[in-house]
Amino acid sequence: MVRQKKNWDEDDVRINKSRQFGSSNKTRPRTKDRPDYSKAQSATIIEVDRGRVQCLIESGANKTIITAMKARELGKKSVVVGDLVSVVGDISGTEGSLARVVSVLARKNSLTRTIDDHANDERVIVANVDQIAIVIATTNPEPREGFVDRALVVAYDQGIEPIIIMTKQDLANGDEFLETYKDLEIKVFKIDKSSDLGKLQKTLANKITVLIGHSGVGKSTLVNNLLESSKNKSVAVGDDSKHRATGDVNEVTGRGRHTSSSAIALPLSSSFDGENFGWIIDTPGVRSFGIAHIQPSRVISAFPEFTKAISHCPKNCSHNEATCALNDWPGFTNQNLARLESLRRVLSVE
Known part of the structure; x- marks a missing residue:
C-alpha cells in the first residue's frame, strides 16, 4: 500500500502559545547567570542530622553555632562532619534562624x-x-x-x-x-x-x-x-x-x-x-568496615623508610609478593623489617 502525500497548510501546525511573541504567558528565558556567593561565610560542619546541619563560624575571637540546610544542588550525601563549607543567608545563630550551605571546600583527607x-x-x-x-x-x-x-x-x-x-x-x-x-x-x-x-x-x-x-x-x-x-x-x-x-x-x-x-x-x-x-x-558504632577502595601503594607510602624501595617495585605490586622490591632492599634494619612484616599483615586483611 502506497501512502499518499498529504498537502500540509498552516492549520496543521501546532503553536505553543506560551512562546508566542507578545504573549503574557511566555516562559522565563534561560540564562547562564549563576547566584553570586562571593560574600558567603566559611564554616565547619559539626553535626549532620537528616536535611539540616550544625555549623561553626569563626570570626577572630567570636565563634557562632548556626543551623543550615544543604542547597539542593549539593545532593543527598554531600556533606559530613568536619567539612569546610560556604554558607549564605541568616548566620546570626539566633533561635529559628536558618542559613544555607552552598558549597563544600576541598578536603585534606x-x-x-x-x-x-x-x-x-x-x-x-x-x-x-x-x-x-x-x-x-x-x-x-x-x-x-x-x-x-x-x-x-x-x-x-x-x-x-x-x-x-x-x-x-x-x-x-x-x-x-x-x-x-x-x-x-x-x-x-x-x-x-x-x-x-x-x-x-x-x-x-x-x-x-x-x-x-x-x-x-x-x-x-x-x-x-x-x-x-x-x-x-x-x-x-x-x-x-x-x-x-x-x-x-x-x-x-x-x-x-x-x-x-x-x-x-x-x-x-x-x-x-x-x-x-x-x-x-x-561516630555511630560500625559493624562492617570495608577497604576495597584503598590502594596498597598509598598505604605503604605513608612510611618514609619504604619510599625509596617501593619506587623499584613492579607495576601494580601488592607489596606482599615474591617480586616486591621490599623483600631484599639493602640497608633495612631489624626494626624496618619488623614494621614491614606488621604492615604487610595489615594490608593482607580481607
Whole structure:
C-alpha cells in the first residue's frame, strides 16, 4: 500500500502559545547567570542530622553555632562532619534562624569505608581530621584484628595519625592482642571507667580526632568522661542532651547495640579559647568496615623508610609478593623489617 502525500497548510501546525511573541504567558528565558556567593561565610560542619546541619563560624575571637540546610544542588550525601563549607543567608545563630550551605571546600583527607567490600559503594564518615582513635575493648565484645587492621589501612592511606584506645581494663588487660601492633609504633591508651584521662587528653589537645569502634566497646562512655573531664559538656551544641547515650552488649550475639545514630563534633576545653582546645568526633558504632577502595601503594607510602624501595617495585605490586622490591632492599634494619612484616599483615586483611 502506497501512502499518499498529504498537502500540509498552516492549520496543521501546532503553536505553543506560551512562546508566542507578545504573549503574557511566555516562559522565563534561560540564562547562564549563576547566584553570586562571593560574600558567603566559611564554616565547619559539626553535626549532620537528616536535611539540616550544625555549623561553626569563626570570626577572630567570636565563634557562632548556626543551623543550615544543604542547597539542593549539593545532593543527598554531600556533606559530613568536619567539612569546610560556604554558607549564605541568616548566620546570626539566633533561635529559628536558618542559613544555607552552598558549597563544600576541598578536603585534606577523609575517613571512608565501603559496604561489604564493594569499591563502588564508598561512604565518607568524616573529613579533615588529624587523628583517628580506634576504640576497642579487652572483652565483651572481644577485640578484632580485622577491624583494627582495616581502620589502620584507611588512616595510613589518608595521612591520618592512628591511636588505639583499649577500654574495659577492669575486665582484662588485652596485652596479648596489642602486641600485634607494637612494631607500627602506634600510641596505645588502656583505660576503664575510673581511669585518669590526663595523658589521653594531652594527645587529643589541639587536634581534631575521630573516634571509631564497634558498638558496645564503651566509646560513648569514653566521650562522656572526656567531656566531664574538660568541664565542657555542651559548648558546641548548647545543651546536655548532646551527651552520648550508652548501651550494653547483646548476650546472644556478643555484639554491642547501637546507641549513637549520627556523627557529632564536640569540643574538649572549658572555653573555645582554652589553651588545650581540641575536637573529638564521635561516630555511630560500625559493624562492617570495608577497604576495597584503598590502594596498597598509598598505604605503604605513608612510611618514609619504604619510599625509596617501593619506587623499584613492579607495576601494580601488592607489596606482599615474591617480586616486591621490599623483600631484599639493602640497608633495612631489624626494626624496618619488623614494621614491614606488621604492615604487610595489615594490608593482607580481607
